[in-house]
Every structure is written in C-alpha cells, then in structure tokens.
Amino acid sequence: xxxxxxxxxxxxxxxxxxxxxxxxxxxxxxxxxxxxxxxxxxxxxxxxxxxxxxxxxxxxxxxxxxxxxxxxxxxxxxxxxxxxxxxxxxxxxxxxxxxxxxxxxxxxxxxxxxxxxxxxxxxxxxxxxxxxxxxxxxxxxxxxxxxxxxxxxxxxxxxxxxxxxxxxxxxxxxxxxxxxxxxxxxxxxxxxxxxxxxxxxxxxxxxxxxxxxxxxxxxxxxxxxxxxxxxxxxxxxxxxxxxxxxxxxxxxxxxxxxxxxxxxxxxxxxxxxxxxxxxxxxxxxxxxxxxxxxxxxxxxxxxxxxxxxxxxxxxxxxxxxxxxxxxxxxxxxxxxxxxxxxxxxxxxxxxxxxxxxxxxxxxxxxxxxxxxxxxxxxxxxxxxxxxxxxxxxxxxxxxxxxxxxxxxxxxxxx
Numbered sequence: 001x002x003x004x005x006x007x008x009x010x011x012x013x014x015x016x017x018x019x020x021x022x023x024x025x026x027x028x029x030x031x032x033x034x035x036x037x038x039x040x041x042x043x044x045x046x047x048x049x050x051x052x053x054x055x056x057x058x059x060x061x062x063x064x065x066x067x068x069x070x071x072x073x074x075x076x077x078x079x080x081x082x083x084x085x086x087x088x089x090x091x092x093x094x095x096x097x098x099x100x101x102x103x104x105x106x107x108x109x110x111x112x113x114x115x116x117x118x119x120x121x122x123x124x125x126x127x128x129x130x131x132x133x134x135x136x137x138x139x140x141x142x143x144x145x146x147x148x149x150x151x152x153x154x155x156x157x158x159x160x161x162x163x164x165x166x167x168x169x170x171x172x173x174x175x176x177x178x179x180x181x182x183x184x185x186x187x188x189x190x191x192x193x194x195x196x197x198x199x200x201x202x203x204x205x206x207x208x209x210x211x212x213x214x215x216x217x218x219x220x221x222x223x224x225x226x227x228x229x230x231x232x233x234x235x236x237x238x239x240x241x242x243x244x245x246x247x248x249x250x251x252x253x254x255x256x257x258x259x260x261x262x263x264x265x266x267x268x269x270x271x272x273x274x275x276x277x278x279x280x281x282x283x284x285x286x287x288x289x290x291x292x293x294x295x296x297x298x299x300x301x302x303x304x305x306x307x308x309x310x311x312x313x314x315x316x317x318x319x320x321x322x323x324x325x326x327x328x329x330x331x332x333x334x335x336x337x338x339x340x341x342x343x344x345x346x347x348x349x350x351x352x353x354x355x356x357x358x359x360x361x362x363x364x365x366x367x368x369x370x371x372x373x374x375x376x377x378x379x380x381x382x383x384x385x386x387x388x389x390x391x392x393x394x395x396x397x398x399x400x401x402x403x404x405x406x407x408x409x410x411x412x413x414x
Contacts, residue, residue, distance in 0.1 A: 001399060004121040004405045005363055005410055006297075007254065007323065007354035009197070012124060016110040017359045019119055020100045021050035023076060024057050026358060028218065031271030036063040040251030040268050051097060069328045072146035079116065080361060101274035114139075115260045117364040118124075120412045123193065123354075129165035130184055132190040138413040142192040143254070150197060153221055154231045170221045173213035184245045185400040192410040195246050195299075196254035197239075200261070201279035208237040230301040243291050250398050252408055254296040256325055257281070258305060275327055281308050297322035297351055306337045313345045318346045320408060321353040323343055324370070334407065335373050342377060342396075351408065352400035374400065386402050 017023050031045050038060050043053070052157050058081075064070050065087065077083035081100040085092055103109065125145045150156045152373065163170065165186075166177040183290070184195075216230045217237075226234070246253040258279040264272045288296065297320040300309050306328070311321040321341050324334045341350050353370040355363045378393040406412065 001281055001401065002118045002120045003363070003367060004409075005119060005355050005367075005404055006123045006192070006194075006361070006405050006409060007125070007356060008122055008363075009125050009356065009358045010122055010360065012140035013123075015122070015140070015360050016104065016113050017361055019054075020049040020097050020358075022051045022359050023073065024054055025362060026362065027268070027270035029064075029073070030058060030268045031206065031388075032059050032064045032067065032069060033060040033270045034271060036060050040266065043268050046361065054093065054097055055289060058088065059090055060276075061088055068369065072362065072369070073232060075365040075368065076361050077131055079364060081115070093325070096309075105106055113360045113364075117360065117367070119360070119363055122360070122363075124217055124408070125196065126187070126192075127287070129161045132187070132192075132384050137191040141409075142190055143194040143196050144187045144251075146191055146197045146238075149180070150235050150242070153224055153238060153384065156223070159221060162316055168216065172217055173210040173237065176213075177244075179247075180238070180241050181245055184249045184251070185314060188249050188251065192251065194252045194254050195242060197242075198258070198259050199255040201238075201258050201276040203235070204283045205239050206236055207240050207286070207290070208233055213237040240287075243294060246294045252320075254297050254299070254322065255284070256299045258301045259326075276304050277304055279305065281305070281312050285321060288312070288318060292318055294318060295320055297408065299323050299325040301325055301327050303328065303333055303336065306333075306340060310340050310344050313341075313349050320349050320351060322351040323356075325356065328365075329356070331369060331373055334370060335377065338373060340379050340382060346400055347396060348404060350400050352402055371401070 013014055034040055034043060038056065042056050061070065069175055074083075074086075074088065077096060077100070078087065081096060082092075083099075088096060104114075106112070121139060121141055123141045123143050126142050127145060128149055130142070132357055147163070148158050154240055155161070159170075160276075162168075166179045166182040168175070168182060170176045170179055177199060180352065195207075216226060216234045219226055220234060231302045243253060245251075258275050259273050260276045262272050263274040280299075281303075295318055298312070304354065309321055313321050324337060328334070328337065338352075347368050352374060353367060355366045357366065374397055378397050382388040382393045382396065383390055
C-alpha cells in the first residue's frame with residue numbers, strides 16, 4: 001500500500017540525506033545520546049565534519065539499543081544500505097558509513113527512497129514567507145505553518161518578513177486580516193492543503209474585537225514595545241483570524257497541542273521541549289464551536305490527553321484524531337491510543353499516522369512501526385475479537401492509513 005505522509009519537516013530542496021550524519025543528527029538520536037552522557041559540545045561543535053560527528057555518536061548507540069528509535073536506525077541501514085549485522089558498533093560503523101555515502105551520492109537517491117518507502121506525497125511545514133518555488137508541489141505538498149505569526153509577531157524581524165512577503169502595510173485589525181488573507185491566497189494558489197500550528201499548554205483561543213485589536217496592532221506595527229498582556233491579545237487575534245481564513249479557503253487547521261518550549265535549557269537542539277499534562281482541550285471549546293465547517297486534525301503529546309481527544313472527536317464533527325506526536329510516538333503509546341480511537345471514534349475521522357520526519361529515509365521505519373501495530377490491533381480486536389473478515393479489517397486499515405488523508409486534505413494528484 002502506497003502512502004501519503006500528511007505532516008513532515010522535509011526541505012523539498014534537500015529532501016533525502018547526504019550522509020549518515022543527516023540520519024544520526026535527527027534529534028531523537030542526539031537527545032538520547034546526550035541523555036546517556038555525551039556532552040552537548042561534542043554533538044554541536046560548530047563546523048564539525050559529518051563523519052567525525054557520526055564517530056562521536058556511534059559509541060553511545062549501545063546505550064539506546066533497547067529503544068524504538070534504534071530499531072528505526074537499524075532498519076534504515078539494513079534496507080537502504082545493505083547492512084547485514086544486528087548491531088551498529090565501533091568496529092563496523094566505518095564500512096557502513098562508506099557504503100551509505102556511496103548510495104546517498106547517487107543522483108537518483110531521493111527517488112530511490114520515495115519508491116522504496118512507497119510514498120506518493122509528502123506534506124511540508126512551510127514558513128509563512130516561503131515563496132513555494134523550485135520544487136514539485138504535487139509531490140511535496142505545501143502547508144502553511146503559523147507559529148511565528150501567532151506567537152512572534154511582536155518581533156521586528158517577523159513583522160518585516162510578513163510585510164515583505166505580502167507587500168502590505170499594517171496599522172489596524174482590518175489591514176492585518178487582509179494581510180493574512182493574502183498569505184492564504186499565495187499558499188492555496190500553490191497547492192497548499194492545510195494550515196498548521198504547535199501550541200503551548202496555556203494558550204486559550206478566543207475572539208478579540210477589532211477595537212481591542214486595533215490598539216495593540218497599531219502599537220506593535222509602529223515599533224513600540226508591547227507588554228505581555230498585549231502580546232497575548234495579539235496572539236489570540238491572529239489565531240482567530242487564521243481559523244477564519246481556514247473557513248474561507250476550505251483548509252483544515254492542524255493543531256498540535258501541549259508543548260512547553262525550553263524546559264531543559266541545556267538540552268541539544270530540539271531536545272529541550274516537553275509536554276505538560278495540565279493542558280485540556282476545554283481551552284478550545286470556543287474555537288471548535290465557532291468554526292463548525294473547519295476540520296481540526298488534532299495531535300496531543302500525552303496519553304491522558306488522548307482520551308480527551310477521543311472524546312472530543314466522538315462529540316464534535318470537526319475534530320479529527322491525528323497521528324502519534326513526538327513523545328507519544330513509541331509503540332506502547334501508539335498501540336493503546338490506536339485501540340482507543342478505533343473503539344470509540346468514527347472510522348472517517350482518524351488520521352492514523354504521520355512521520356514528522358526531517359529526512360525522507362525516516363518514513364520507512366516510522367510507518368513500518370505503525371503498520372505493524374495497526375495490523376496487530378485489527379487482527380486481535382476486529383478479526384479475532386469481533387469476527388470481522390480479514391478483508392473488512394484491511395479495508396478499515398486502508399482508510400485509517402490513507403483514505404482519510406485524501407478525504408480530509410484532498411486526493412493525491414495522479
């Protein structure tokens with residue numbers, strides 16, 4: 001079965017890895033190695049040669065052989081690079097490095113990875129000022145990422161990017177609303193399929209009047225320094241405007257809820273953020289009620305929040321369970337969360353999985369992990385437990401893996 005990956009961080013201009021350092025440099029490996037004892041300075045030394053970086057990480061792989069992430073690495077090396085041993089060690093890594101470099105240097109390496117991984121489309125995470133040029137948007141599908149707009153518009157450099165990208169002037173609520181609409185026109189005109197954002201635990205969306213927004217927008221765009229309450233008001237106005245544009249332009253709005261940034265301040269790059277179980281989807285009730293036509297694929301970080309997400313998708317027609325995000329992306333949590341969703345949520349309202357990958361090679365092991373779990377759940381709960389035929393269970397699996405992605409975001413172009 002060929003796949004559509006509905007959420008990644010792929011750079012379409014350099015989608016596949018160039019060296020083994022691109023694979024081992026993925027934050028899962030650097031943060032686990034750092035957690036086990038490798039210093040941040042050894043991992044993030046400026047200008048470090050790719051092979052030298054790999055040589056520093058390899059000795060620490062023995063400390064993470066028990067993890068799901070190590071199994072991803074081993075599968076990639078075995079299937080893509082012909083590695084035949086059971087462990088990657090200080091004795092065998094150099095031959096693996098050289099063999100992988102030879103493979104990745106081939107001019108059609110990107111196409112090899114796409115074909116072997118069975119990927120028809122890869123959804124991106126595009127900055128709001130991305131020109132969306134120089135790549136095939138039918139293969140690498142644009143999605144408007146809006147974190148900077150919502151949470152960093154108080155920074156002069158972000159405002160300047162916005163004004164340059166839209167050729168606009170902003171002074172009040174209406175002009176900012178039109179500017180954001182211009183972004184949506186640009187993205188949808190280039191084949192965008194979704195708007196997306198990651199959200200902190202304490203954010204509560206809500207409507208902000210134009211009169212209240214005018215004051216803070218005028219202040220911010222004149223170069224003055226707003227206080228925290230004013231910035232929060234601006235964030236809420238921009239977020240609500242994004243939801244309204246999703247309604248107007250018929251785009252789903254991906255919400256990834258509950259991440260606390262920079263909890264571990266001395267962590268490696270992308271290894272500083274954690275979740276917070278104090279978040280609740282009740283904070284989004286006004287949003288979900290206000291925009292019934294907008295589909296909200298929602299991802300959560302904690303297992304306790306998954307039960308809440310299941311319940312919201314049970315009740316709200318516009319809430320869709322989406323993937324297994326970040327710290328929930330290990331088999332024990334995936335299996336429990338998948339069982340809960342399949343037992344309680346309409347089959348048409350579940351996006352089974354996305355890779356969240358930065359390099360194409362990771363789709364193969366990540367989707368492989370999910371497919372094995374989904375197959376087991378379907379076999380045990382539906383074929384064995386409820387007497388379904390294998391064909392009927394496979395049909396449900398296909399809907400969860402691909403059918404709903406095409407229904408919610410739009411079909412893959414042939």
